[in-house]
Amino acid sequence: MRAHEAGALHGDIGNRGPAWLxxxxxxxxxxxxxxPRHVARGPAGALTVAGLDVRDLAAEFGTPAYVLDEDDLRARCREFRAAFPDADVYYAGKAFLCRAVVRMIAEEGMFLDVCTGGELATALSAGMEPARIGFHGNNKSVAELTRAVDAGVGRIIVDSFTEIDRLSELARERGVRPRVLVRVTVGVEAHTHEFIATAHEDQKFGFSLAGGAAAAAAFKILDEDVLELRGLHSHIGSQIFDASGFEVSARRVLALQAQIRDARGVELPELDLGGGFGIAYTTQDDPASPHDLAKRLRKIVDGECAAENLAVPHLSVEPGRAVVGPAVFTLYEVGTVKDVDGLRTYVSVDGGMSDNIRTALYDASYSATVANRTSAAEPMLARVVGKHCESGDIVVKDEFLPADVQPGDLVAVPGTGAYCRSMASNYNHVPRPPVVAVRDGQARLIVRRETEDDLLALDVG
Structure with a gap:
């Protein structure tokens, strides 16, 4: 919500609800x-992005549609590069990836993190330099590893002993020595949703630090000397605002680095602290700037290295959401408005959980506004919902919209650049929306809308 985040509002707000309602x-x-920083209201009250009226975008590209402010995304890339001048900044492609975005982040000097063969194929087809690609994933297949090795990706973040064996066999066959980092599960509670916290012990990613698997993985790689162990990697989760989790993680990972030095006489040259930096979905979110993040992380690493008598390793970070999330909004058209016995007003739009699963999956909160006009009507507490056959098909749980919102209005939901199009589905056989990039008063389609023919093309029955 714009004024407050209302995670669980129920019933008539009347005089019985909280004062802020x-x-x-x-x-x-x-x-x-x-x-996005180039969104404003035009003279007629409609939203504009980089000078283009959203009504014109809706007429040309249809709704729902993801609208990307290209200069905003590029500016965020530059801000991270400037904040981490002596580090490698990897764009986490899982947030959203297409060939146009690969080219944008490459032109802005970013590295790229991929985690599947499909993401790797997208990166390579867009011309991303393989040496600037990192390959993540907890279950990389032999085919995926083979493609990564043959392409010459810059580093592979190994996630299991099985993967170490697979990669070592490939390296011997091809006479190469791939660069690897060991992903360490550090047991840190990241203060985020359970499904996007990735560093506690009971989950699928990485090698356990507490159980000794992380040290054993590093020793195995060093002793076999088939792969080039460059360093350690830790990723504690997503949508994180509290730097204390990174402090604990860095302390534990660098303690392992000191253990490896003491046991094998090798001081690993790299350290990747992951990403997961939070963004503002509602006014209750207060994200740090890239500059502040860099200052905090550098202080943490410098302090822990001094405590362990380690040389400061070359750092890497992996922002994804923080780059693309705020640069995109989703544009919908209202289909129906339904007052349910005075309990709540449901504003139904022409998309829903197929283009934004995060509300249903993570109980995520979003904001919304009527985009085609301004209104002098009284505000009403509404729920923006989709068109799918699920009661949990909610886009924005609670938001103040004008009481005169009506069918045909456009509604815009900001902060949808990360994990919306990338997690989109064809639930109820709804084609996925397009992605439209806008820059300098020009709009271009970078991912086209799916059609019913696309859906039927895969149905060979």
Missing amino acids: RTPVDVNALVPQLW
Whole structure:
């Protein structure tokens, strides 16, 4: 929500709800931290992005559609590069990847992190330099590893002993020595949703630090001397605002680095602290700037290295959501508006959980605004829902919209660049929306809308 995040609002707000629910809100206001930096309201009240009216975008490209402010994304890449001048900044492609975005981040000097063969294929087809690609994943197949080795990717983050054996066999066959990092599960609680916290012990990623598997993996790689062990990797989760988790993680990983030095006489030259940096979905979110993140992380690493008498390793970070998330909004058209016995108003749009599963999957909160006009009507507490046959098909759980919202209105939901199109589905056989990049008053299609013919093309029955 624009004014407050309402995670679980129920019933008539009347005079019985919390005081903030009865506080007047401006349904036409745009909170800058929630929107791409080139979004504004035009003279007629409709949203514009980089000078283009969203009504024109809807007419040309249809709805729903993901709208990317290209200069915003590029600016965020540059901000991370400037904040981490002596580190490698990998764009985490799982947040959203297409060939146009690969080219954008490459032109802005970023590295690229992929985690499947499909993401690797997209990166290579877009011309990404293989040496600037890192390959993640907890269950890389032999075919995926083979392609990565043959392409010459810059590093592979190994995630299991099985993978070490697979990769070592490939290396022997091809007479090469792939660079690897060991992914360490450090047992840190990242203060985020259970499904996107990735460093606690009871989960699928990485080698356990507490159980000794991480050290054993590093020793195995060093002793066999088939792969080139460059360093350690830790990723504690996603949508993280509290730097304390990174501090604990760095302390534990660098302690392992010191253990490896003491046991094998090798001081590993690299350290990857992962990503997961949070963004603002509502005004209750207060993300740190890339500069502040860099300052905190560098202080943490410098301090822990001094404590362990280690040389400061070459750092890597992996922002994905923080680069693409705020640069995109989703544009919908309202189909129906339904008041349910005075309990709640449901505003149904022409998309839903097939283009944004995060609300249903993670109980995520979003904001929304009527995009085709301003309104002088009183604000009403509404729920923006989709068109799918699920009661959990919710896009925005609670938001103040004007009481005169009606069929045909456009609704825009900001902060949808990360994990929306990349996790989109064809549930109920709904074709996935397009991605439209806007820059300098020009719009171009970078991912086209799926059609019913696309759906039927895969149905060979």
